Amino acid sequence: MLDMLVVGGGYVGLSAAVAVKQSAPHLKIEVIEAAPEHVWQNDQRVSAIIAAASRMLELLGIWQEILPEAQPINRMVVTDSRTADPVRPVFLTFDGAVEEGRPFAHMVPNVAMVRALRGACERLGIAIRHGMSATGFITTSTKTTVTLSDGSTVDTRLLVACDGVKSKLRDMAGIKTVSWDYGQSGIVTTVEHERPHEGVAEEHFLPSGPFAILPLTGNRSSLVWTERREEAEQLVRADELVFEEELQRRFGHQLGAITVAGSRKAFPLGLTLARAFVAPRVALAGDAAHGIHPISGQGLNLGFKDVAALAETVVEADRLGLDIGALNVLERYQSWRRFDTFRMGVTTDVLNRLFSNDITPIRIARDFGLSLVERLPGLKSYFIGEAAGTSAPNQPKLLAGQPI
Structure with a gap:
């Protein structure tokens, strides 16, 4: 019988297995991953890894392996404007590191992160x-028997569901969700540009939603471009010339001419929060527990907080x-994570509704608020700490850079 079975071999599932096994080597842990073995190597996506999460990955022994492919974010610039505006005034900037040698976030290729986590799994x-999924489970007072897609069964003391925002295991456990759709999609792609971004x-x-430019290594940036769903689908289907023209209008000319350097995909955006994070012998983590708007770049990092x-x-x-099951x-895990997750879900929901519109009184009020934060160093420092995950009280040891 296993001590822990993780269903979902993404970043959250793999890091959960590694974090537990590293601190308790005698526990028997396995990971079930539905995708074929080498599919992850084709992933072109990148993720923002906040300072607290990088501390944890450092303790897990994989951050130094990831770091050569990571791009530090040295500064964050926030503007509020319309697409046609000739000038985009900067209302807010976040500068500096949360500690010496550690910026508040890095951009990391998903391939590099999964490669490092898989290597750690092999070592441990x-x-x-x-190529397997969990099709059902039965829980008794001492174990959970999980049925796999090949017809075999596995007994485990603890089942950890990391199977995504549409988690089947969450449904099987009878855990309900609070969810709604934003009617928006996030277009994700990579661009190359003439001038260096300097880590900014x-x-x-913008009225249709946030348009984020995130620096990558070299003269490249990752984009998370929010549009109303119908427009997003049209843009993804458009020919390359139309897509790049619309992209340049939003990107601006501060980094010179741009060209699309990766595939373009649109993902529907919504909010999904599990009403409970645990059931008998079952724990939810990552997107199975919460799916939030990408406006704050905190989705994956919430998953890493779950792991810790x-x-x-x-x-x-x-x-x-x-x-352990x-x-x-x-319930200790649930009490630790549920409030923070709910708070982040509400925050991203409010921000998206506040900024994804072109209503003049609201625009004036939000620009005043951004300008106020810019003028108050103490408040800016607080927001940087929140964004980096370093200011939370009573945070798990791994996020604080301490071994369990």
Whole structure:
């Protein structure tokens, strides 16, 4: 019988397995991944990794492997304008590192992150079963029996669901969600530009939604371009010339001419929050527990926060001789993460509704608020700490740079 079975071999699932196994090597842990073995190598996406998450990855022994491919974000610029405006006034800037040598975030290729996590799994003896999914489970007082798509079964003391925002395991556990659709899609692509970005990230609040320019290594940037769903679908289907022309209008000319250097995909945007994070012998983590708007760049980082809290809960319970899958043990994890997740979900929801419109009184009020934050260094420092994940009280040890 396994001690922990993780369903979902993405960044959250793999890091959960590594974090627990590294601190409790005697526990038997396996990962189930629905995708074929080498599919992850074709992933062109990148992710923002905040300072607290990089601390955790450093303790897991993989950050130094990731770092050569990571681009630090040295400064964040926020504007509020219309697409046709000739000048986009800067209302807010975030500068500096949260500590010496550590900026508040890095942009990391997903391929580099998954490669490093898979290498850690191999070193620690964590088996990854590819091309399989969980089709059901039955829970008793001592174990959960999970049925896999090939007809086999696996017994485990704890089942960790990391199977995405449309989690089947969450539904099987009877956990309900609060969710709604924004009627927006996020277009994600990579561009090359003439001039260097100097590690500056830009967030342009446009009437249809935020347009984020995130620096990558070299003269490249990743874009997260929010549009109303119908327009986003039209843009993704448009020919290259039309797409690049519309892109340049939003991107601006500060980095010179741009060319699309990667595939373009549109992802529907909405809010999904699980009403509970745990059930008997089941814990949700990552997108299975929460899916939020990308306006703050915190989606993946919420998942890493789940990992840190769950790993500490499981490892400390094991050291005390407790049953790691017992509901009263898992409730510590839930109490640790549910409020923070709800708070971030509400924050991103309010920000998206506040900035994704062109109503003049609202525009005046929000620009006044941004300008006020710009003029108050203490408030700016607070927001930087929040964005970097370093200011939260009672945060899990891994996020604070301390081993469990």
